[in-house]
């Protein structure tokens with residue numbers, strides 16, 4: 001695996017491979033890699049010739065300074081995991097490689113910037129799009145691989161790609177879970193054993209919604225899920241919503257397809273999100 005820390009060296013290497021006719025797949029991450037991340041790389045390796053993974057803890061997308069400070073950065077073990085995966089290139093820039101002084105960025109994300117994660121973490125998606133645009137410029141991937149785990153993020157990036165006419169195809173990969181159902185996340189390492197058990201309420205609330213979906217109204221399903229979450233010890237719910245899967249606007253009461261249920265909650269000090277596509 002090649003490792004680059006500058007955009008120029010990365011571009012030079014990738015240009016050579018692109019000129020030789022190779023297609024490039026890209027999976028951006030913030031590191032602390034787990035099987036969820038590695039599944040993106042495995043999918044990229046099946047669909048493209050050369051797989052690039054970036055690890056960059058992007059300061060502009062954090063809305064809490066403690067969260068940024070405490071974000072795990074186990075770089076040596078990440079490198080070892082990538083070396084054993086089908087990753088060909090690791091891009092590992094420092095903050096000042098990606099950002100100049102006082103950079104301005106704004107993109108119109110419409111309601112996506114105001115709903116759900118947009119509402120709970122104001123400015124988060126501006127930071128996400130700012131860095132993903134820079135990374136797309138550096139890598140120029142044919143395909144970019146993102147996890148359904150961050151469902152709203154995929155819609156946000158697709159909107160940016162459409163608006164700025166970026167020639168990349170986005171591929172959304174399924175959520176990888178622990179055997180007990182907890183969606184894998186770099187933040188899970190902050191959970192104590194007890195909190196890990198409590199955090200299972202998120203995936204259970206989504207499974208409950210999926211089980212009720214054929215019989216009950218969306219309002220009843222949402223109420224049942226919220227009651228379940230509120231009754232779960234140690235879980236501080238931020239939202240549980242059933243939304244149009246393309247816009248994330250609240251679903252029409254009688255909608256039967258194109259729906260996604262999304263949940264966010266705090267367990268102890270750790271904020272967790274999860275979702276399920278209702279079929």
Ligand code: AMP
Pocket residue numbers: 028029030031035036037039040145146147148149150173174175176177183184185186
């Ligand atoms: P992060 O490092 O949290 O920014 O995540 C990098 C990429 O990995 C994003 O596209 C995430 O959606 C994806 N990802 C994170 N957790 C999972 C998971 N459990 N299953 C699938 N993809 C994931």
